[in-house]
Amino acid sequence: MKLATYNAAxxxxxxxxxxxxxxxxxxxxxxxxxxxxxxxxKDGLAALGAAGGGxxxxxxxxxxxxxxPGKIFAIGLNxxxxxxxxxxxxxxxxxxxTKAQTSVNAPFADIAIAKGTMTTDYEVELVAVIGKGGKxxxxxxxxxxxxxxxxxxxxxxxxxxxxxPQWSLGKSFDTHAPMGPWIVTxxxxxxxHALGLRCFVNGEKRQDSNTSHLVFNVWQQVEHLxxxxxxxxxxxxxxxxxxxxxxxxxxxxxxKGGDVVRCEIDGLGAIEAVMAAEG
Ligand code: ZN
Numbered sequence: 001m002k003l004a005t006y007n008a009a010x011x012x013x014x015x016x017x018x019x020x021x022x023x024x025x026x027x028x029x030x031x032x033x034x035x036x037x038x039x040x041x042k043d044g045l046a047a048l049g050a051a052g053g054g055x056x057x058x059x060x061x062x063x064x065x066x067x068x069p070g071k072i073f074a075i076g077l078n079x080x081x082x083x084x085x086x087x088x089x090x091x092x093x094x095x096x097x098t099k100a101q102t103s104v105n106a107p108f109a110d111i112a113i114a115k116g117t118m119t120t121d122y123e124v125e126l127v128a129v130i131g132k133g134g135k136x137x138x139x140x141x142x143x144x145x146x147x148x149x150x151x152x153x154x155x156x157x158x159x160x161x162x163x164x165p166q167w168s169l170g171k172s173f174d175t176h177a178p179m180g181p182w183i184v185t186x187x188x189x190x191x192x193h194a195l196g197l198r199c200f201v202n203g204e205k206r207q208d209s210n211t212s213h214l215v216f217n218v219w220q221q222v223e224h225l226x227x228x229x230x231x232x233x234x235x236x237x238x239x240x241x242x243x244x245x246x247x248x249x250x251x252x253x254x255x256k257g258g259d260v261v262r263c264e265i266d267g268l269g270a271i272e273a274v275m276a277a278e279g
Contacts (some may be wrong), residue, residue: 001042001049001147004032004182005063006057012063017182018051022188023054031066031183032234035131035147057229064104065150065183066129071235072099072177073225074154076167078215080241085248090104094216094224098236099154100172107180107271111155114173115259119158120255123241124199124207124263127152128182128191128218133231144221145231148183149192153199153263154238158247158254179236181269189267190219196266199244201259209242211265216240 002017003025003082014034015022025045027034034041076085076095083090105111113120131147154171161170186192192211199207216224220240225231246253255261257277264270 001046001183001188002182003031003034003065003185004180005065005067007061007063009061011093015054015060016045017183018049018054018055020057020061021052021054022057022191023052030220032070032177035233038131038147043241060107062181063106064179066179066234066236067104068101069234070232070236071238071263072101072103073097073235074099074171074238075216075221075240079209079213079242080215081209081213081243082245083215084218085245090215094221097167097171097226099168099177102174103172103177105175105178105273108176109175109273110276111178111261111273112175113255113275113277114157116205117157118254119161120275121158121246122199122201122206122255122261122263123154123156123245124197124237124265125152125154125241126195126197126211126265127179128192128222128237128239129188130231130233130235130237133233133235135226135230136230137222137226139219139223142219143186144184145222146218147233148185149189149264149268150179150183150269151181151265152177152236152238153261153273154241155272178271178273180271184268195268197242198216198264200262201255201271206268207242207244210218211239213242214240
C-alpha cells in the first residue's frame with residue numbers, strides 16, 4: 001500500500017495512493033497514529049483503496065509522509081564510492097548523526113538555500129520509516145520493525161557540516177529533509193536492498209546506484225540504533241547516500257537558486273524541488 005499525507009481544501013489528511021489517484025483514508029489522526037494502529041486499520045484501508053475513487057493526485061498538495069517524526073537519524077559513509085570520493089576510510093562502526101524534526105520538507109516544496117551559505121548539496125537516500133519499532137532489535141528481526149520506505153534527500157550545508165566534528169547542524173537547516181512522495185509499505189517493497197536510486201540536477205544525472213551497495217544494510221542499522229534507544233512509530237532513518245555528490249565533483253558543484261533537484265528510487269517514486277535562495 002502507498003500512504004500519503006496531503007492537504008486538500010486546507011485540511012491535512014492521510015490518503016491511499018492508487019495509480020494517479022488518492023483516496024481519503026477517513027483517518028483523523030497523524031501518520032504516526034496510523035502506523036501505531038496499523039494492525040487494526042490495514043484491512044479497512046486496503047478495502048478503501050481497492051474500491052477506487054478519490055481525487056487526482058495532481059489536485060492535492062502532498063506533504064511529507066511523516067510531517068513531524070519523533071526522531072530523524074541519518075548514517076554517513078555508507079556506500080563505498082561515496083566514502084572514496086569523500087577521501088575517508090570505510091568506518092569500522094556505523095557513523096550516525098541526527099537531522100532536526102524542523103528540517104522536514106514536503107516532497108515537491110522548494111528547498112531553501114539559507115542566506116549567506118554557498119555550499120548546499122544533495123544526497124539521494126532510501127528512508128526507512130519505523131513501524132512497531134522497539135529496543136534491542138536484532139538484525140534478524142529488523143524487517144518486522146519497519147513500516148515502509150520512501151525517498152529522501154539528505155540536503156547538506158557542507159561548510160556547516162565540516163565546521164565541527166558533529167555534522168548535525170549542517171544537516172538540519174530548515175527544508176533540508178524532504179521526504180516522500182509517500183510511504184510504500186514494507187510488504188509492497190519486498191527486499192529494500194535491491195532498489196536503484198538516482199539524483200538529477202537540472203536533468204543531469206549526478207547519482208546512480210543501488211541499495212545493494214549499502215555498507216551497513218538496513219537491518220544492521222536498526223540493530224545498531226536500537227541498542228540503547230527505543231525506535232518508535234514514524235521515526236525516519238536516512239540510510240546513506242551513494243557517490244556523486246556535488247562536493248566531490250571537480251570543480252565542486254553546489255546547488256544554486258533555481259536549480260531543480262530530483263531524487264528517485266525504484267518502486268518508491270520521486271521527489272523534486274526547486275532550490276530557492278533566501279534573499
Ligand atoms: Zn546522507
